Amino acid sequence: MATKPAGLVVLVNGTSLTGPTTFTSWRGWPLRLEAPSPQGSRVFASWSNGRARAHTVVTPGRNRTYTATFRLR
Numbered sequence: 001m002a003t004k005p006a007g008l009v010v011l012v013n014g015t016s017l018t019g020p021t022t023f024t025s026w027r028g029w030p031l032r033l034e035a036p037s038p039q040g041s042r043v044f045a046s047w048s049n050g051r052a053r054a055h056t057v058v059t060p061g062r063n064r065t066y067t068a069t070f071r072l073r
Contacts, residue, residue, distance in 0.1 A: 002068070007019070012033060049066060
């Protein structure tokens with residue numbers, strides 16, 4: 001998981017993670033991703049996969065980075 005800019009928070013299955021960070025998941029496992037907004041002077045702009053601020057992805061069989069991008073208010 002990553003954030004642009006770095007150091008912001010994303011939620012994975014309700015657990016708060018500060019980007020960038022790495023974790024292990026099982027192939028085919030659903031993960032609920034959420035980008036809390038606002039965070040300080042930043043608001044959610046987009047996910048690298050083009051999905052909504054809160055959405056579910058299925059863990060692929062290879063390494064994958066999902067990035068939440070935030071912009072200034």
